[in-house]
Amino acid sequence: YVLGGRAMRIVYDRDELLQYLEEAVSVSFERPILIDKYLSDSVEVDVDAIGDGEDYLIGAVMEHIEEAGVHSGDSAASIPPYTLSEEVVEEIKRQSKLISRALRVKGLVNLQFAVKEGEVYVLEVNPRASRTVPFVSKTIGYPLAKLSALVGVGKKLRELVPEVFERLQKGNAHFASDFMPSGKRIHSIKEVVFPWNRFPEEDPVLGPEMKSTGEVMGIAEDFGLAYYKAQLSAGSRLPLEGRVFLSVADRDKPKVVDLSRGFLELGFEVYATGGTYRFLRERGLDVKHVLKVSEGRPNVVDMIKNQEINLIINTPTGRKERSDAYHIRRSAVQYNIP
Incomplete structure (x- = not known):
């Protein structure tokens, strides 16, 4: 346990x-x-569902923004999923209802899936209310905890929310939630809040062990604006100009080529340490070199302290890579660099 x-x-x-x-x-x-076995580069998905023993409804399907392997309580999440196809989401909903019915769940249930190369894997099923229930309830406009309590005292979903079943029968339900109409234009983002500034020695890197202490959310008609609102709510103001620092693990280097190009096209200056710098320069990108902490001075931490870096993108891999990266991440927290 x-x-x-x-x-x-x-x-x-x-x-x-x-x-x-x-x-x-x-x-x-x-x-x-x-x-x-760890499914690297997979997408994690959360589902909150509710049932009364006869009927089962999907509260929402949420796609995690961080890859599978980061604890669900530490992951930002999007309703509706923003990279998964509707076919994959429908399969997740189908499996969620079958599992809930097989377990004879009465009330709320939380299911977690991973999707890799179009294949859906079941990670875990928890027949209880999840921390995401308030987030989902605010998004869909239905109090799931209250509905679950009413189911617990013998009420049926068909008498509590008849309009939801009517929409489902007509095929007018949203692909990410049985409770929303199909035409509803909404993106809702859950972002997490971390206590890094209260623990000055803690490495602010995410993994399977939960470290967050709170959550915020942002809602808009499109994903980008909803995500930006969530970042502002979490106290992270994303820059519109300035300098971006990149230092990523070897396995992530191919993924930052388009990202770097996008920052350059937006007018940002892009800085990188040795391996990342060489990788991007070989692909024709005008990035600038900066020293690691262990390579001398002035280095990237000096630039962070001097407020010369406006955004940091860093992915560690394993313990050996964390000595230099640890100082970068701690400095980012100390000087409030997103």
Whole structure:
């Protein structure tokens, strides 16, 4: 039994596994280690559903913005999903209803899926209310917790929300929620709030272990504006101009080529450390080089302290990459750089 992903970690090689076994856990016959295969580069999906033993309705299908492997409580999420096809979403809804019916759920249920290369994987099912219920309820305009309580005392969904079943019968329901009409133009983004500034030694990097302490949301007709509102609510004001710093793991380098090009086209200056700098320059991008902390001075942390960096994009991989990156991330928190 694990609460909040406690003591969970993604390891990429044998050395990291041995280090985790030595540092992070007390291993014995009474406390075995569970090893699962990690679906890298997959999309995680949350579903909140409600049932009365006979009928089951999808409150909403949410796509996580962070990849699978980041704890669901630490992930930003979008209603409706913003990269998944409607066919994949329909399959997730179908599986959610079948699972809920098989478990004879009465009330709320939360299901988590991962999608990789179009294939849907079930991660976990929790027959209870999830932390996302208030977010979903505000988005769809129905109080799911209240409906669940009424189901608990014997009410049926068909008498509580007859208009929802009427829309479903006519085929007029939104593809991401049974509770919204198909023509509703809405994007709702849940963003999380972290206490990094209260823990000055903590590395602000996300993983399977939950670290957030709160949530905010942004709503608009299009995804970009809703996401920007959510960032503002979380206290992260995204810059409209200035300098962007990039330092990403080798496996992520191909993914930042278009991103870097987009920043350059918007008029930003792009800075990068050694490996990322060479990778982007080889692809014809006009990026500028900056030293890592371990390479001397002036380095990227000096630029952050001098308020010369306006946005940081950093992806660590494994423990070995975190010495330089740790100082970058801590400086970003200290000087409030998004």
